[in-house]
Amino acid sequence: xxxxxxFPTGGTATVLGKPLGDRKTRRAIGYLPELFRYQEWxxxxxxxxxxxxxxxxxxxxxxxxxxxxxxxxxLTGRGDDRVGTFSKGMQQRLGxxxxxxxDPPLVILDEPTSALDPLGRREVRDLLSALRERKITVFxxxxxxxxxxRICDRVAIVDRGRVVAQGAIxxxxxxxxxxxxxxxxxxxxxxxxxxRFGTLVREDGWMTITGIEPEAIADAVxxxxxxxxxISVVEPLHATLEDRFLELVRKR
Amino acid sequence: xxxxxxxxLQMRELVRRRLALVAGLLTxxxxxxxxxxxxxxxxxxxxxxxxxxxxxxxxxxxxxxxxLAFFFTIALATGAALVAAPALxxxxxxxVALVILARSIRRSEIVAGKWIGTxxxxxxxxxxxxxxxxxxxxxxxxxxxxxxxxxLAYLFGVAAVICTAALxxxxxxxxxxxxxxxxLLYGVAWIGGILGAIGTSLDNERLVDAGTIxxxxxxxxxxxxxxxxxxxxxxxxxxxxxxNTGGNPFAVAAPPPAAMxxxxxxxxxxxxxxxxALFRRRDI
Numbered sequence: 001x002x003x004x005x006x007f008p009t010g011g012t013a014t015v016l017g018k019p020l021g022d023r024k025t026r027r028a029i030g031y032l033p034e035l036f037r038y039q040e041w042x043x044x045x046x047x048x049x050x051x052x053x054x055x056x057x058x059x060x061x062x063x064x065x066x067x068x069x070x071x072x073x074x075l076t077g078r079g080d081d082r083v084g085t086f087s088k089g090m091q092q093r094l095g096x097x098x099x100x101x102x103d104p105p106l107v108i109l110d111e112p113t114s115a116l117d118p119l120g121r122r123e124v125r126d127l128l129s130a131l132r133e134r135k136i137t138v139f140x141x142x143x144x145x146x147x148x149x150r151i152c153d154r155v156a157i158v159d160r161g162r163v164v165a166q167g168a169i170x171x172x173x174x175x176x177x178x179x180x181x182x183x184x185x186x187x188x189x190x191x192x193x194x195x196r197f198g199t200l201v202r203e204d205g206w207m208t209i210t211g212i213e214p215e216a217i218a219d220a221v222x223x224x225x226x227x228x229x230x231i232s233v234v235e236p237l238h239a240t241l242e243d244r245f246l247e248l249v250r251k252r
Numbered sequence: 253x254x255x256x257x258x259x260x261l262q263m264r265e266l267v268r269r270r271l272a273l274v275a276g277l278l279t280x281x282x283x284x285x286x287x288x289x290x291x292x293x294x295x296x297x298x299x300x301x302x303x304x305x306x307x308x309x310x311x312x313x314x315x316x317x318x319x320l321a322f323f324f325t326i327a328l329a330t331g332a333a334l335v336a337a338p339a340l341x342x343x344x345x346x347x348v349a350l351v352i353l354a355r356s357i358r359r360s361e362i363v364a365g366k367w368i369g370t371x372x373x374x375x376x377x378x379x380x381x382x383x384x385x386x387x388x389x390x391x392x393x394x395x396x397x398x399x400x401x402x403x404l405a406y407l408f409g410v411a412a413v414i415c416t417a418a419l420x421x422x423x424x425x426x427x428x429x430x431x432x433x434x435x436l437l438y439g440v441a442w443i444g445g446i447l448g449a450i451g452t453s454l455d456n457e458r459l460v461d462a463g464t465i466x467x468x469x470x471x472x473x474x475x476x477x478x479x480x481x482x483x484x485x486x487x488x489x490x491x492x493x494x495x496n497t498g499g500n501p502f503a504v505a506a507p508p509p510a511a512m513x514x515x516x517x518x519x520x521x522x523x524x525x526x527x528x529a530l531f532r533r534r535d536i
């Protein structure tokens with residue numbers, strides 16, 4: 001709908017300040033669909049040249065713009081190969097290059113790392129971070145919540161077509177309110193000390209204190225040391241986006 | 253600008269996917285077979301040592317040219333349907349269309365580009381194939397049909413009707429269904445034309461009306477009859493006008509009336525507009 005591919009049955013919306021599907025606005029949007037396919041009988045460079053023409057990029061600068069996106073997605077040296085000879089991961093890289101061509105201020109990426117190996121994912125993550133630094137808005141749609149958590153500033157969780165939560169990651173996930181400590185020492189003494197800061201659960205030599213305020217963690221560690229604990233690990237436990245997602249979706 | 257871009261890409265696809273190469277090779281093979289057949293005819297020696305007289309050779313050549321034209325109409329018709337149908341629907345089905353339609357291009361420009369790309373490719377093929385065949389016939393027998401360019405224009409008209417229909421169908425139907433339906437419509441129109449001709453020869457108004465209605469709904473056969481008329485030597489036309497041909501689809505007594513040509517042009521314009529309208533509101 002944002003790109004005018006599907007028509008709304010009702011309501012209104014704007015993209016970059018213009019009504020949904022506005023033709024001119026689409027020039028300012030780069031798009032990588034989830035089910036990406038490019039003309040397999042063209043070379044990567046020809047696909048990009050075609051999109052450069054669709055974008056009406058200036059003829060003089062087209063070559064440079066194409067080289068730049070080919071390099072940024074790691075397809076250097078493969079630009080003249082036919083798309084039909086590309087692996088799924090390489091086609092996805094080409095898709096990213098198509099989306100980034102012409103430096104659009106808004107890039108919509110639907111599952112941009114679905115076909116990539118861990119190295120490719122890492123590269124895309126770095127690429128997206130670089131886009132963020134260039135003040136380019138990236139609208140990322142993904143089921144890989146750990147990826148989302150690492151890359152995104154703001155998230156919206158959609159369940160059955162409705163937004164059930166949205167905002168900055170921290171505001172959705174919430175602060176860390178528990179800590180895991182590995183400590184040796186006299187158990188009863190340590191347990192009594194730890195219990196002053198929150199609810200204590202002991203398991204396999206680990207003490208987990210839940211309900212502790214983040215700023216009280218240092219105090220808890222000092223108190224435990226004073227009680228004779230020899231501490232080897234202190235690990236604040238963060239709720240993950242995935243935990244929050246499951247919580248929100250199961251609630252409904 | 254955008255239309256030309258889409259049209260060029262459409263033609264490039266036909267070359268890259270080797271369709272142009274295969275069509276060219278098959279046409280050369282057919283040309284070689286025709287030349288060999290005509291050569292055998294010209295140099296035929298009967299049991300009693302007689303050869304065919306020149307009028308007989310020319311009559312045979314005229315018949316062969318009409319049959320060749322029929323073959324090429326089928327090739328052009330199916331070619332137009334099978335190239336135009338996947339041009340829209342195939343790209344939507346494969347997902348190639350997603351990133352193209354998300355650009356600031358109008359959907360009407362895509363339909364127009366695909367239409368022009370297909371027609372230019374088919375037109376080029378028609379000119380080259382017909383040129384080759386006629387040159388071979390001329391070289392071997394010395395015969396040239398009376399109005400080869402007019403015939404070619406009619407054949408192109410047939411292809412344009414089918415291409416436009418396939419494109420309109422593929423704006424909503426899957427590629428393969430659109431292609432098959434377009435070819436079937438061409439077949440129905442051909443049979444409708446024969447019904448009309450049989451009606452004329454039997455003086456049966458109902459059959460004539462049925463033929464006319466079918467040709468108004470799908471005007472490919474009316475144009476094909478124009479092509480035959482342009483290829484018929486005067487003596488064939490005279491025969492078709494005096495002898496009851498019994499609906500013979502290869503004998504035509506008169507060209508399609510001007511009103512039919514205007515109707516066909518209008519038909520193509522309306523169906524093209526329909527293709528644009530259908531594709532414009534399609535969810536991709």
